[in-house]
Amino acid sequence: MTALDNLPAPTDRAYRRWHRVNASIMVGGTLVALVVLAALTSFVWTPHDAVHVDAAHRLAPAFSDGFLLGTDKFGRDVASQLMVGARTTLFVGIVAVGVAAVIGTPLGVLAGMAGGWLSEVVMRANDLLFAFPALLLAIMLGAVFGASTLTAMIAIGVATIPAFARVARGQTLGVMHTEYILAARAAGRSRLAIALRHVLPNIASILIVQASVSFAIAILAEAALSFLGFGTRPPTPSWGRMLQESQELLFSTPRLAFVPGIAIALAVLGFNLLGDGLRDWLDPKLREHR
Amino acid sequence: MGLYLLVRAAVLVVSTAVASVVVFAVMAVLPGDPAEVALGVNATAEAVAAKRTEFGTDRPLTTQFLDWVSGLPAGDFGVSYVTTDRIGPQIVDRLGVTLWLVLFGMLMAIVVAVPLGTAAAVRHRSVGGLLLSGLSQVGVAVPAFLAGILLVYLFAVTWQALPSGGYTPLAEDPATWLRQLLLPSLSLGLVQGAVLSRYVRSAVLDVMREDYIRTARAKGLGLYRALWKHGARNAAIPVVTVLGLQLATLLIGAVVVERVFTLPGLGSLLLDGVANRDLLLVQGTVMVLVVAVLGINFLVDVLYALLDPRLRGVR
Numbered sequence: 359m360t361a362l363d364n365l366p367a368p369t370d371r372a373y374r375r376w377h378r379v380n381a382s383i384m385v386g387g388t389l390v391a392l393v394v395l396a397a398l399t400s401f402v403w404t405p406h407d408a409v410h411v412d413a414a415h416r417l418a419p420a421f422s423d424g425f426l427l428g429t430d431k432f433g434r435d436v437a438s439q440l441m442v443g444a445r446t447t448l449f450v451g452i453v454a455v456g457v458a459a460v461i462g463t464p465l466g467v468l469a470g471m472a473g474g475w476l477s478e479v480v481m482r483a484n485d486l487l488f489a490f491p492a493l494l495l496a497i498m499l500g501a502v503f504g505a506s507t508l509t510a511m512i513a514i515g516v517a518t519i520p521a522f523a524r525v526a527r528g529q530t531l532g533v534m535h536t537e538y539i540l541a542a543r544a545a546g547r548s549r550l551a552i553a554l555r556h557v558l559p560n561i562a563s564i565l566i567v568q569a570s571v572s573f574a575i576a577i578l579a580e581a582a583l584s585f586l587g588f589g590t591r592p593p594t595p596s597w598g599r600m601l602q603e604s605q606e607l608l609f610s611t612p613r614l615a616f617v618p619g620i621a622i623a624l625a626v627l628g629f630n631l632l633g634d635g636l637r638d639w640l641d642p643k644l645r646e647h648r
Numbered sequence: 649m650g651l652y653l654l655v656r657a658a659v660l661v662v663s664t665a666v667a668s669v670v671v672f673a674v675m676a677v678l679p680g681d682p683a684e685v686a687l688g689v690n691a692t693a694e695a696v697a698a699k700r701t702e703f704g705t706d707r708p709l710t711t712q713f714l715d716w717v718s719g720l721p722a723g724d725f726g727v728s729y730v731t732t733d734r735i736g737p738q739i740v741d742r743l744g745v746t747l748w749l750v751l752f753g754m755l756m757a758i759v760v761a762v763p764l765g766t767a768a769a770v771r772h773r774s775v776g777g778l779l780l781s782g783l784s785q786v787g788v789a790v791p792a793f794l795a796g797i798l799l800v801y802l803f804a805v806t807w808q809a810l811p812s813g814g815y816t817p818l819a820e821d822p823a824t825w826l827r828q829l830l831l832p833s834l835s836l837g838l839v840q841g842a843v844l845s846r847y848v849r850s851a852v853l854d855v856m857r858e859d860y861i862r863t864a865r866a867k868g869l870g871l872y873r874a875l876w877k878h879g880a881r882n883a884a885i886p887v888v889t890v891l892g893l894q895l896a897t898l899l900i901g902a903v904v905v906e907r908v909f910t911l912p913g914l915g916s917l918l919l920d921g922v923a924n925r926d927l928l929l930v931q932g933t934v935m936v937l938v939v940a941v942l943g944i945n946f947l948v949d950v951l952y953a954l955l956d957p958r959l960r961g962v963r
Contacts, residue, residue, distance in 0.1 A: 588922075
């Protein structure tokens with residue numbers, strides 16, 4: 359009999375919560391790590407040149423001639439495109455979420471700390487921005503400045519600002535009632551110092567969760583935009599455009615649609631699970647029923 | 649309630665006005681001159697100037713804006729620079745297709761979400777419930793256009809049961825119309841249904857813990873019957889709100905799905921407008937979509953207040 363046998367059966371709620379949270383973070387984290395790994399590896403190595411057109415090997419099936427996932431209609435290696443496409447996906451996500459967080463968070467904290475008409479103006483502007491979904495914004499910007507990865511990133515980022523502002527404001531409102539803020543104010547700390555030293559660190563965890571969820575939405579938006587021709591321009595590989603190029607060949611070579619499709623879904627699933635898991639892990643009070 | 653409605657309505661009007669300025673301003677930044685685009689590179693300066701006068705683009709921006717915006721309430725979106733057709737009738741013409749798509753998409757979402765979410769809540773402790781929750785997680789991760797492509801592969805390519813695209817007006821041939829709308833609305837509805845089912849599950853779980861359900865069960869009602877008779881209305885409040893917010897997502901999702909299934913809706917009109925550099929058409933279509941989203945958000949706010957009076961004081 360070992361010491362382990364004397365432990366109570368792992369049926370209590372805390373244990374199960376820990377277990378489940380771990381599962382979400384583990385599965386989500388693994389999927390995200392795979393995407394990151396593929397993207398990073400693509401900088402130094404891909405099985406083939408991702409943009410090399412090879413007329414002799416057009417539409418080669420999977421596992422043939424060293425093409426792990428086959429080739430597309432131009433003879434480009436699908437596996438290599440997928441790896442470089444991961445780079446595009448992550449790049450767009452990082453910039454878009456970065457833009458949204460850097461603009462949205464201060465706005466939300468400001469609205470939460472200031473209150474009154476300033477809060478009202480910020481939140482109404484937020485509502486207005488809400489009426490311009492990323493897709494619409496990107497199509498508009500694309501019509502004006504031409505489609506590119508940059509316009510897609512800016513459009514997705516700007517459209518994501520309201521999400522960060524709302525969450526930051528809500529959390530700030532909660533924090534402002536706590537005793538440590540009262541103490542800091544009584545000690546004569548400036549508003550900026552309170553925002554930076556007391557509010558931000560205390561709302562950071564929920565902003566990280568928001569970043570993870572927003573990242574998933576950004577991946578979906580980038581894929582949709584590239585699919586419509588408003589995102590990444592050829593020849594730079596992008597999962598959304600791989601899907602769009604595969605559509606005409608759906609009857610003969612469905613593999614070309616499945617590969618980027620599964621990649622998009624798994625990446626989004628990864629970031630969503632990671633966000634959910636982190637939410638539970640960082641703040642059990644906010645846990646949704648799942 | 650009257651004051652709340654008034655304030656929300658005022659916010660809607662102001663937001664719409666500001667949105668029209670934003671849409672106009674973004675499109676006015678454009679580097680190209682519509683007159684030059686219309687006439688091509690070999691046009692003389694006189695011809696371009698004449699064309700500018702014809703389009704009215706030689707006037708100050710504020711005049712152009714007021715001229716454009718004053719026509720909007722009456723459905724006058726101006727005349728296309730490219731086709732010289734009136735834009736209003738084109739938008740009305742395409743709006744029907746998109747509205748049918750969104751309506752069916754929403755119905756599909758409800759049909760998917762309510763049983764899935766309820767079952768996942770009732771069995772939340774079992775493997776089956778966990779699997780259902782996992783299924784909805786996967787559904788959330790699939791973009792609508794990908795769902796569309798997969799559905800085309802299954803129903804049009806493999807089983808050849810439904811058409812892969814195209815549109816026949818309802819009045820012309822109702823059976824074909826329905827068959828052609830099924831896959832597009834299913835691809836919108838499945839994804840939104842997955843999102844919605846998570847809220848249904850959460851709402852049903854909350855309701856299941858209420859005393860009145862325990863009382864109903866103690867009276868001898870089965871779980872599903874107790875939920876239906878006493879829980880459904882209470883669980884509906886958060887679900888209806890989410891459903892309202894999803895309407896806006898469905899509308900924008902329709903833009904992409906229309907492209908997958910070559911449906912002649914607002915989305916196709918918008919994308920064709922961009923492709924042809926038909927800026928006034930793009931401007932008008934974007935404005936319609938933005939006003940629709942603003943209007944939906946307004947209705948959700950009002951509905952929210954009607955369903956739950958406690959929320960009227962908030963915000």
